Amino acid sequence: MGIHEECGIFGIYDKSGNCAETTYYGLYALQHRGQESCGIAAINDRELSFHRGLGLVGDVFSPERLQKLNGTMAVGHVRYAPEDDNRPENAQPLTLRYAKGSLSLAHNGSLVNSQQLRIKYEYSGAIFHTSTDAEIIAYVIAQERLRCGSVEEAVNRAVKHLKGAYSLIVMSPQKLIAARDPYGFRPLCMGRRGDAVVFASESCALDAVGAKFERELEPGEIVVVYQGEVNSIRDHCCGKSNFCIFEYIYFARPDSIISRQSVHEARVMAGRYLARKKPVDADVVIGVPDSGLSAADGYALESGISRCSGFIKNRYIGRTFISPGQEDRERMVRIKLNPLKSTVGGKKVVMIDDSIVRGTTATQIIKLLRDAGAREVHVRVSSPEFVAPCYFGTDIPGTDSLVSCKYNTQELAELLGADSLGFLDLEDLHKIAPKAQCGFCDGCFTGKYPIDIE
């Protein structure tokens, strides 16, 4: 509740066609990564067609729209955007023409040198239609393409200019190219469905389209699909790896498997560590839906305390919901989340949440539990305290807004109205994903980033 990812991306090469339709289902599975806009671009016999719009996948694509996007390659995108940036022209995939024809591009992540690149290009006469990093990346690729012999080589050369987080899918009239930045901040995996090749931000999208997971892209790897052949460029694979650990904690869907590590299991593990390090005498463990549920499983398994459903979340509240007004935050939370009195009434409750940013929502939820009769409310958070912003594609705010920068745990517990409060220990953070074959970026919890931020 509160932190947002920048996007989800999907790409497919399938010579038997219907690629836009497959992408549609893939995007449905990635919708949790971005709900503000979406789009699909498809290539049919070298001809590009595309459709983008504001809103959910189900709102933007009608059956008629989808049918028009026939093709043997397609790339799709779902986008999260803060309100002032949520404009039609920012919807992706970005589609454009350059010296060598058409190009479509879907991006997940955030560059840290976008401002410098933008200024550099502007001062060579470039014009920008969007406020996205995708457009900057497109410029880099378009310019490099003039200095080399293929679009994949242009992507490869672009890596030298791009600083930050970027998982990309690029589509030219004949090639589908997936690339991951050398730090591997954001996820990107690859699967197969018969002869078809599929790329997706998360493996849950492969499941949704019936594709078999093959492997993660390595940090720095560029995979090229051309006439069904798959080739890799590994010039920038340097063995480093700084995967965003908050993907395991919150962003990714629990049924995704990233770098061999089940996301659900990582959350269960976080719950187990919490139970070991921040135990409490209680009657029942409940998770704040949906992101706290897996960690609640873990806390319960480790502590032996019963794990029960604690809240019913209203599944119908979406973009069209008329909010009762920001001032009436309590009423808002009550409509979204109703505690189960029979679970919490008269009980000592352990409530598991995934993170605390400003603390306002947590305060309301704790109040709801007390109103529903909870005798004690012990909050356990399946991540460490946020102490620094993210520069790599999530909207974790500046330290001014982070409640953990202002209060210690004891003070914060009082502020929230909790009987006790415990965060995941920083030393346990990397242990929640023991199977993951990657290193991590934990900058938002430590203030230390793999790339220097100016």
Added chain:
Amino acid sequence: MGIHEECGIFGIYDKSGNCAETTYYGLYALQHRGQESCGIAAINDRELSFHRGLGLVGDVFSPERLQKLNGTMAVGHVRYAPEDDNRPENAQPLTLRYAKGSLSLAHNGSLVNSQQLRIKYEYSGAIFHTSTDAEIIAYVIAQERLRCGSVEEAVNRAVKHLKGAYSLIVMSPQKLIAARDPYGFRPLCMGRRGDAVVFASESCALDAVGAKFERELEPGEIVVVYQGEVNSIRDHCCGKSNFCIFEYIYFARPDSIISRQSVHEARVMAGRYLARKKPVDADVVIGVPDSGLSAADGYALESGISRCSGFIKNRYIGRTFISPGQEDRERMVRIKLNPLKSTVGGKKVVMIDDSIVRGTTATQIIKLLRDAGAREVHVRVSSPEFVAPCYFGTDIPGTDSLVSCKYNTQELAELLGADSLGFLDLEDLHKIAPKAQCGFCDGCFTGKYPIDIE
């Protein structure tokens, strides 16, 4: 997955105004009871205004629409409808003019003598604009109103003519009237918010609007709110009570409390009975979301087997989802529901579902679990076998479609591809709601109905 309720109703008298807005939030909380159409009618200074439409509450009401429906009384409705009956004119509340002015009416349930009443009225020259029972009930009230002195008396006299299930909220220019049929098939409760009086199908809607639950309406009771005064007519309260037990098993929201019995706890109890009577040696208990989750809690608590998240349900699939086609049922289920491999892989799994109608969805879900690596799949159903249709407001189909009418449990397990299958014992059915101060209708499980069906 598959059985539908006919509707949810909500009404409020609040002299401080904003009743349409409150009804809007109440309907959001009742949206699970009907998603095909909805509406709100409001009275402001004796003047009726209303808006109805096809779709979810969030689609039908814009802020502008809602603001126009100002008032000190309002009644709202959400409606489930089979596809061929999902027409704008069938949306409720029904609003009409009759000899004594305007009348608005919201109905949940199903009459068994609607055909006879309709023919009787038609042969006295009546015309019908809709295919709803609400219109028939309105005729009965309108005709009785001519023979007595008040609208509440007309409702009271109408009871003699109406056979079947009906929870009603009726609004005249000055009065708000709630009524429940003498069998009490469908739920209807009452709450207070300061001086305001609120009626709703389920207590979760009272929670959503910040009202305090006061009590259930008795079967046969008519409650009249006039200028803030609340009065009851109990001429038809005969002590009988035949509340639909499937409301506890499936329809109602788990956070609702009906007749003093928590719905969630009833489901937990069903899970416990299943664990006692249909035990199995297994590694993990999982519930089919969302309706199987509470019973899974119960099965786990009673059996001691770990209860874990087994599936991730796609929360974005709604009315605008473009289905991959009915023939491709497997693909459809896979997009909606993805098993957690880390939970079920290599495990002996107990899967808890709320009911089995045709068996097609269950077959697909079991297949998904096996594909995800489950070693054994033991299906436990938190209700008895369906053996007969419902005539009182749910769309349980005829015996031709009910798979339990054709196969015994052993055969059905094989058909579904389950390693074992167990239903809630009929003898335990009534025990799942021990706190409920009511009798039950269990016709769909027994073929015995409280009212003779011709």
Added chain:
Amino acid sequence: MGIHEECGIFGIYDKSGNCAETTYYGLYALQHRGQESCGIAAINDRELSFHRGLGLVGDVFSPERLQKLNGTMAVGHVRYAPEDDNRPENAQPLTLRYAKGSLSLAHNGSLVNSQQLRIKYEYSGAIFHTSTDAEIIAYVIAQERLRCGSVEEAVNRAVKHLKGAYSLIVMSPQKLIAARDPYGFRPLCMGRRGDAVVFASESCALDAVGAKFERELEPGEIVVVYQGEVNSIRDHCCGKSNFCIFEYIYFARPDSIISRQSVHEARVMAGRYLARKKPVDADVVIGVPDSGLSAADGYALESGISRCSGFIKNRYIGRTFISPGQEDRERMVRIKLNPLKSTVGGKKVVMIDDSIVRGTTATQIIKLLRDAGAREVHVRVSSPEFVAPCYFGTDIPGTDSLVSCKYNTQELAELLGADSLGFLDLEDLHKIAPKAQCGFCDGCFTGKYPIDIE
């Protein structure tokens, strides 16, 4: 500009099918008679389907909607409605079920005893869903149907109860019935297209669907189409005839021919009479588009003064136009209507308008002409002064609002800012339609109505 008709109706029997599509084009031709809502009902193999909605024909019907309304009979309606009456449930054709099956009904006109009938039915227990006369007429037919052997006989018997203006098209599962009230207030004609039989408010709709005009329905006549056979019931044809003369002056499309009289020619004739009786020394004759154009032709032909285009009307201003605000009436008129400076600059202008109700729009138009350089503006109105309201289906307001009830011609000219003003003489009114084989209702010009108004 200002006076509105209540509606236009269309019906077709064509055993070769596609009747909804034909009705769609027929309604496009009748759209000038009502722009607030519309609908089509069709019978296919005795099964009724229908669609109605607020807005223009082009907004309400998509290709998908239209295709679903397949059938061998159809009835359509376009409706004008004042803002407070423009509700979805008032859209026609009214479709309903009664003792003998389904009934669809489209009505043009206005009953003068609707209030009495409504009260009578309400006090026998009837309920009303709409505020339309169509629903009252449907009740009368439904009740009479119980006392006789056929729907056409029921319509025939209904005539005795209905007082006022009604051109009707009624559709039962097997029959298409057109009827005109015994006074013949509103138009209704019949045509053929091969074996198909077509009814329409105006002949321009027959032209639009490629049907050949056959004849007007007589006042009081009921025409029944059953299995391709056409029969007439003439029990109420008494030779009287009181056709609304304002249809010739303003409502009807100029290309329609009503009762053998071309509407355009009637307007030309009105212009001629104006030129004879209200001559003026001028340089140019201009018509206020669109309704003043034909009369301007006549004034020019008779007077010998040149007839030129005087205004350009903005063709894009429709329902979605954001008005600059009622107070800024001048700006509003200027956006809608721009005078041709080259036509009027420095000229003595005769401006022909069809009628003057409140005088506000005319005042603005005259100001526009002066601003555009007109030296003199002589207003000639192709109808007499409005002195009384209409009770038969048009929204000519009460005498309080009619400017001709407050001022004599001289005063009014000054009020409008015209150099001179002349109305069609009352004695010439009936002469404008010399070929018309009917008598007229001229109540709005004389205060004398063919039916007593209580």
Added chain:
Amino acid sequence: MGIHEECGIFGIYDKSGNCAETTYYGLYALQHRGQESCGIAAINDRELSFHRGLGLVGDVFSPERLQKLNGTMAVGHVRYAPEDDNRPENAQPLTLRYAKGSLSLAHNGSLVNSQQLRIKYEYSGAIFHTSTDAEIIAYVIAQERLRCGSVEEAVNRAVKHLKGAYSLIVMSPQKLIAARDPYGFRPLCMGRRGDAVVFASESCALDAVGAKFERELEPGEIVVVYQGEVNSIRDHCCGKSNFCIFEYIYFARPDSIISRQSVHEARVMAGRYLARKKPVDADVVIGVPDSGLSAADGYALESGISRCSGFIKNRYIGRTFISPGQEDRERMVRIKLNPLKSTVGGKKVVMIDDSIVRGTTATQIIKLLRDAGAREVHVRVSSPEFVAPCYFGTDIPGTDSLVSCKYNTQELAELLGADSLGFLDLEDLHKIAPKAQCGFCDGCFTGKYPIDIE
């Protein structure tokens, strides 16, 4: 019927605000110049906001949208587009960021060196999001801006690179700049409303917003509005002038005055020349609405033959109209245009149309007239024969499609089914606009263009 203009543009500086609203009304007046997409960009306190979309002005802008576009400067655009080019990203004003901040640009016309410029930029690494010339012009300006000190100087320097037709309105955060190419192909005028400065494609838009016409921009002139001061750059004003004469014949609204010449009067004059050179013995002159009406006035005035309304055009046929299918062209024309039998029945008719492209529509209209009883149909066309395509912003097709390239007048008359056929003599073409203080481009009638076409 058939030839389309590329667009209409509007701009305003008004320090009192509400510029987007004024632009909205201005665009309504220019809607005839483009109906496929539209947009408004506004500057408020140096901040740019904008909205664009497919459809008519009334469809794209809701009151809420309009209110959000508050500002003291605004630029608007209406766009015509062939179907395959009608995409959201092509809607204008183009809005972008470049080295010096934001830029908005609205363009009417067509470059003849756009392909060369596009390739040049692409091969320096540029990317293109749209298929519009506006984007190419924006690149030129953005690049020149880096080499000079102001945006107006950049526009001035851009003129050297741009070959073809362009009337432009450019808006930077502080300046509003209007420019016309040195040939003056497309119209652009300037007006005042108090202190406010207004630019528009046609003077009818000045009338609509209550602005007073001041003057035409000279070919090659650049007008800069900065803090209310108006300055001109005339470096490229070389005295040449090649205004599109087809603007007078067809595109412009008759109530516009261009280069001191009333458009309506030019058409009247064309009609007069036709009457002199292509006389015929006839009973009545009719114009094909709307574009043939003014010329019909002229033909009648000159010949003495009566001018009467000949057709009623259906005013409701717009974007949502469901066409009866291209094959059924006759039916289509009949729905759009109905002849007045009373005008043409038994008569020798002169029918005035503005131009003949493929001849298909004319053939149908002539057939309609004969079906309506016309004894003879003499077609007179108020322009010469089309013999060559247009490269400067209208969609006059190639010679393959131009019927006058294949047949002589006699043959064509037979093909159309006309009794006689006459075009405006080429030698009279320039005489229709005697007051116009400009030279003309008549390339589509002569094949001779002011700029060499490669």
